[in-house]
Amino acid sequence: MRPSTPYLRVDVARLDDNITRVADAARAAGVQVWPHAKTHKTPEIARRQLEAGAGGLTVATIGEAEVFADAGVTDLFLALPIWPDPAQAGRLRVLADRTALRVAVDSVEGAHHLAACLDGARVSVLVEVDSGQHRTGVPATDVATVAVAAAGAGLAIEGAFTFPGHSYSPDTTTSAAVDEASALTEAVSQLRSAGIEPTVLSGGSTPSLQASLAAPGVTTELRPGVYVFGDAQQWELGRTTPDRVALTCRATVISHTGGRVVLDSGSKALGADRAPYASGFGRILDDPDARIVQLSEHHAVVETDRSYPLGSVVDVVPNHVCNAVNLADILYADHGPGLEAWPVAARGR
């Protein structure tokens, strides 16, 4: 099998190495890994994570939960404080019957609405705590209020979780792990004051992972996603190295007029993510000094000192691998001799 460019290629040896390294480090630190499957959306990769010892899978949507349940995953954490509509409520009840399902809550009203939607179906809940990203999640001092309301509505409280997403900023990559530990410590104290003994205290992101594993504190589990592949963000944050990047977009040089090198990998293959800490729109795996300076839907314009004849094939590292994967129906798994097609079964779900 030789797909036409642009396509996403997975280096399976590097993928397995990334999975194993984190699984081993977590085991040594005494915490579980619940990998975030939104990164890969691919049952074949979930299987490898679970075989390496993951406690369960984290997902972001009901559709992802359904796809991984269909693939035989029994332990799922839907880490978003959803507000189900009637159709979603029915899907949640079906999921609750077939899996051990946890769901996020971050408000009293949300807990009441969730309980009404579940209508007695058994899920457990984790209260989301804001540890510094200021997205969803209550301040740690308000965890008990939400937990008590959820318990009163008949939901089973398993504990609390946080996503230290400010770890994606270079200034706070390491301190985000400290914030994570202190938010979860405060959450424990609040829950115990309310007579609730938490069994799960969940944190984690790929940039903060190393620091969290070095000093887990009360944390019982971590939920990194991007670590399986790495991407240009992690490379530029110093959280992976090019020789560990396991997913690239294979692209062809289609134009070089005016001294420019133009690839056929645009934002419809790489995604359009661009953050202050990404120096361009992606990186060239084997040409670290090159920069992608312009990105359209079907063109990437590269500045480089090297020469790339028309028709050359290069490996591009996307800025944010989660959004690149969500554009593809297939990941082409490179085992060495040939390519195997892995369906991105939860793409768009």
Place this chain on the structure above:
Amino acid sequence: MRPSTPYLRVDVARLDDNITRVADAARAAGVQVWPHAKTHKTPEIARRQLEAGAGGLTVATIGEAEVFADAGVTDLFLALPIWPDPAQAGRLRVLADRTALRVAVDSVEGAHHLAACLDGARVSVLVEVDSGQHRTGVPATDVATVAVAAAGAGLAIEGAFTFPGHSYSPDTTTSAAVDEASALTEAVSQLRSAGIEPTVLSGGSTPSLQASLAAPGVTTELRPGVYVFGDAQQWELGRTTPDRVALTCRATVISHTGGRVVLDSGSKALGADRAPYASGFGRILDDPDARIVQLSEHHAVVETDRSYPLGSVVDVVPNHVCNAVNLADILYADHGPGLEAWPVAARGR
């Protein structure tokens, strides 16, 4: 049918109005419209554009050409200087048999390679001219060199085209149309000097459309894409108004802790495009003062003075509609009473 959020909703009355308005203005200016179908990737919308008088459809990939050929479109322009691999060469030959196909070239080597791939199959070519975007395309003064080489390789030269993509910058939105006209004028002169009489001189982008129609010069056709829907970029560039925006992402308020309004429409529904002229990560259709200040894959954090209770449903205008559509398998067409599912048949192709 009532899909769960986030989903893309098309206001059919506005869509038809956008299509008709441009078709009428082009007819009055004496130029054809070859709409760029990469924006919608949807046969149902292509059908409406062709019924309104479009001369053919522009596409960006062989896969898009195949989908629209399957839908019965006979006139297609693949406006990217591709470098086909053997599989793509075979697909091009099949397309050449079933459609009137035009392909872009922007180099002598590219023309030779294309001719070899086609192996006698009949396509016509347009030479791409760089009118100021500095992406693909030769300087207008080099058009004849490429055209003569292409003709020598047995390709039928139909003319030249340019994409004045610098029209997406607010400083050059109008002047890009002037650059387009002068690049095409120079291309005509170059081609005639080489003994080639062009029949097609193709330009166009949505931001420059109005200016191009006001003074088409030698231009025989225009290839706008985004005009069918509009998006937050066009809104902020002053090229559409909220009451003409025909596609929105319908989203639910899932969290409002800390005074924030958080929607379930993240970058996996809206796309992650963000340009200097977009003031955020998308806009709220009915709340023009609101700003999306933070976007993750499944969260949009909104700053607004208005109050949105949990569970509220809002319409978000994506920054760049082409990339939002490429994330969805279905567009939900709102005709008034109910929703109809339009497959985004060329998504990911």
